[in-house]
Amino acid sequence: MAIKNKLYFLCFLFFIFSFEICAQETREVLPLTEVLTRLQQQYNVQFNYAEDSLEGINVIPPKRDLSLTEVLSYLEHNTQLSFQNLDGTFILVRLKETPFELQQLSEVIVSKYIVKGINRLSDGAYEINFSEFDILPGLTDTDVLQAVQALPGIQSINETVSNINIRGGTHDQNLILWDGIKMYQSGHFFGLISMFNPQITQQVSVLKNGTETALTDGVSGTISMETNTKINDKFKGSLGLNFIDTNGFADIPINEKSSLQVAARKSISDFTETPTYANFFDRIAQDTEVEMNTNDILNSDQEFDFYDMSFRWLYSISEKDRLQLNFLNASNELSFNENSILDGFETSRQSSLRQNSIAGGIQYKRSWNDIWQTTFEIYETDYKLKAINANIIDAQRFQQENVVSETSLKLKANYKINDKLQWFNGYHFVETEITNLDDVDNPRFRSLVSEVVRTHGLFSQLNYRSSNKKTNLNFGLRYNYIDKFKKHILEPRLAFNHKFLSHFNFEILGEFKHQNTSQIINFQNDFLGIEKRRWQLSNDADIPVIRSKQVSFGLSYIKKGWLLSADGYYKYVKGITTQSQGFQNQYEFVKTNGNYDAFGADFILRKEIKDFTAWLSYTYMNSNYTFNGLPENSFPNNFDISHSVTFGAAYSMERLKLSAGLNWHSGKPTTRPIPGNEIVNDAINFEGTNSSQLNDYLRIDISALYDLNLWKDTKADLGISIWNVLDKNNQINNFYRIINDGVNETLQSSLGLTPNAVLRVHF
Secondary structure, eight states, X not given: OHHHHHHHHHHXXXXXXXXXXXXXXXXXXXXXXXXXXXXXXXXXXXXXXOHHHHTTOEEOOOOTTSOHHHHHHHHHHHSSEEEEESSSSEEEEEEOOOTTSOXXXXXXXXXXXXXXXXXXXXXXXXXXXXXXXXXXXXXXXXXXXXXXXXXXXXXXXXXOTTXXXXXXXXXXXXXXEETTEXXXXXXXXXXXXXXXXXXXXXXXXXXSSOOOTTOOOOSSXXXXXXXXXXXXXXXXXXXXXXXXXXXXXXXXXXXXXXXXXXXXXXXXXXXXXXXXXXXXXXXXXTTSTXXXXXXXXXXXXXXXXXXXEEEXXXXXXXXXXXXXXXXXXXXXXXXXXXXXXXXXXXXXXXXEEEEEEEEEEEEEEEEOSSSEXXXXXXXXXXXXXXXXXXXXXXXXXXXXXXXXXXXXEEEEEEEEOSSSEEEEEEXXXXXEEEEEEEEXXXXXXXXXXXXXXXXXXXXXXXEXXXXXXXXXXXXXXEEEEXXXXXXXXXXXXXXXXXXXXXXXXXXXXXXXXXXXXXXXXXXTTGGGGTSOOEEEEOOSSSSOOEEEEEEEXXXXXXXXXXXXXXXXXXXXXXXXXXXXXXXXXXXXXXXXEEEEEEEEEXXXXXXEETTEEEEEEEEEEEEEEEOTTSSSSEEEOTTOOOEEEEEEEEEEOSSEEEEEEEEEEOOOEEOOBOTTOOEETXXXXXXXXXXXXXXXXXXXXXXXXXXXEEETTEEEEEEEEEESTTOOOOEEEEEEEEETTEEEEEEEEOOOSEEEEEEEEEO
């Protein structure tokens, strides 16, 4: 009987134990976002992801006794996501590669480089993902070309997105791509805001060095923007309004194989004039014919308008084939009346300036199998700048035009040799035509110059990533043939990154590049003085093909929310002309060519404590020109900003985001007249070129963004920003002219205190 009772007791214990095991193994399916929140607390880590990419994904929580590595492996196995542990603290969550994505080996090595959404990749590029983006000081909308200026070594010497300077280079030395299409215009309001609608722009890659061999042009850097490559199965849209424009965006699923994205913006100047609009207009009209004319002429009825529209269509033809179409149209238009009294009669004539870009592209991708993929790209991009300047006193009409038309064909093939090595090859053809017109009706004069340059390129690149993902190497060679000049150019490219001692990364980047186009200024009052730069083609004589060499070394340390990164570089660019550098001193009308070099270092220190992030960056640069055709062979670069400091902080809660920042840099180089001996032989007697500096630049910006849930699937963003909170009058440029037998200095100032606000509804 006792034995029988013991058997019953053992059976009861076995039943209880089995029930307990069953209870432990039967876990409730939960939203992945909730599971990640629990894991963050359990393992003291931070998951970095775009909320849209995790929407609708549910998973059974992993067992609590698993290690962090085992948890990440479990999640990867049970989702279509990859989980990359960057430094034991940050874990990057992304969608796994689809068959249509090139099997690129570049991966994130630094997450939240400045704020959430800005990452550093193993190939040396900076990635800005706007679906994950937090907030930057002074910005309510995610202005693409303003955001890239948050990175060390990149700034605008005059606060415009149409004059971005990367390590001493001019803006025309930047390659700007939108879904692979080269853009010759970058800004609205003639440079004060980006031309590229942030609602349709998903991701931006910024490369200062180590460019992949598939890309050409841009001897100073590359800014490559991309739209979303995911076929959406659910309608999404937004409507927005700020103090400058009204805008809309829609992501429309056509069927399970196709979706369409459409975005549009238009200035609100037709309806109202806000303080922000007034500040912007005064800034672009400053010291131009729009703001002031001769004493006998009065300007009136100034009007400014801009718009842009863009769309992207994706079509999954089959499991192996995908087609993408892109189109963009953007325009700026300024007009005003010049009024005067002639022979007792009131006379009025209109002057105007129009800037327009139209571009379209097609991409066709085919994945032949798991190791072989090809991509065919074709685009046409057209840019036109047209000005009509009415001179009432002389009864004259002066028309100027600058037109760029470019066609590009590119074939890329990617072969995956094994899990460590890939081989990337391709062919690239570019035909660029640039036309310049100057037309005067009294006395009759007409000059029309049109030139064409065709370039053929072959490129090959090997991408290596070690099994432990600690070593990444991209090495390749690009061969270019410019048929008009019978010129052969070889361009090696290198990007190497190695992770060591768990928390350190070492990087080497290098490249040779060239470009056939540049922007020049013939006269400061060309195109009404607003957008006075015009594009021109190299002729391999007095306008050489611009060529560059660059090398850089970097070291970074990442641990427990700390980031310390330093990059040293040397850069050499030859083939520049004095007309492309914007001289306004004794060399303003001199035409010669030369080179510049730049060496320096970029530093950044960042600390993240839960929802709070603070960063401090410092850039040192020394850049000098060499023009053998000038009396002074060597002198400082016009864009030689020796010291630059940025300090910022951002705090993100569930619905509220706050950010503040300080920007300081040493003054722009300038050339002043010699005191006491200012005029010699009826000309200004200048000191040594760029031997002086303008006053230091200082600006403080703040911004705030609040998310508000309106009803199911509908939310709103309310934002406010203030640019230049202290209303500091920063000097950004100066020049001298002889007036009434004396030397007069003209100082150009930056934007003053400029508020902006945004309301955007997402549905």
